[in-house]
Amino acid sequence: MLNKSCFDSISSGKFEDDVTEDALFYLFKYLKDYHKNKCIVLIDEYNYPLDIAYQYQYYEKARDFFASLFEAFLKDNNENLEKVLLIGVSCITKSGYLLGLNNLIVFPMYNKEFANYFRFTEDEIFIFLQYNDKEGTLEAH
Incomplete structure (x- = not known):
């Protein structure tokens, strides 16, 4: 489903069900194809949304969301991603929402x-x- 209409759907924010789940995966694929290089992703303060969720008693829901988000574009995306740098203050291995990932270096x-x-x-x-x-x-x- 890698085509201009899919990219336009992602960039407009008007996702269809079959595009939404893989939007970040496709975005990195498009970037790699366009620039002829794998992507490097920098995520600063990755743990801040979970800290807020904990304060307002919706931690479990937020953790599940971020677990699926990170897994959707980090796991099995070696073809499009060179490296990902997550910066935060919580210990990433104990955060609970990156358990499905491997090859983490802290x-x-x-x-x-x-x-x-x-x-x-x-x-x-x-x-x-x-x-x-x-x-x-x-x-x-």
Whole structure:
């Protein structure tokens, strides 16, 4: 079903049932075909929607949605995807909605190899502490 009418349906947001389920898969296929390269996907703060869902008591429904969303375009899409980078603060292996995926590599912020690439500024730390009523707990070094 890879044709212009399918792409137009996806880009317009007027999905038909047979297009909706595979829309992201087709999008990456179209991008790869057009650019002659596999896609690299960057998803920042992947865990934020689930944090909100947890606060408002619809976590299970949101987790199921994101599990199906990520599985729809990440699993068995090696032909169209080069790499996917998910950035967030929750441990991805314990989040529960990526259990159907394999070949995950976790790069934690606290790993010395990556410590210079993932850090907060002094101002950001102060804001975090202030927000949590802990501003007096940071010792100057």
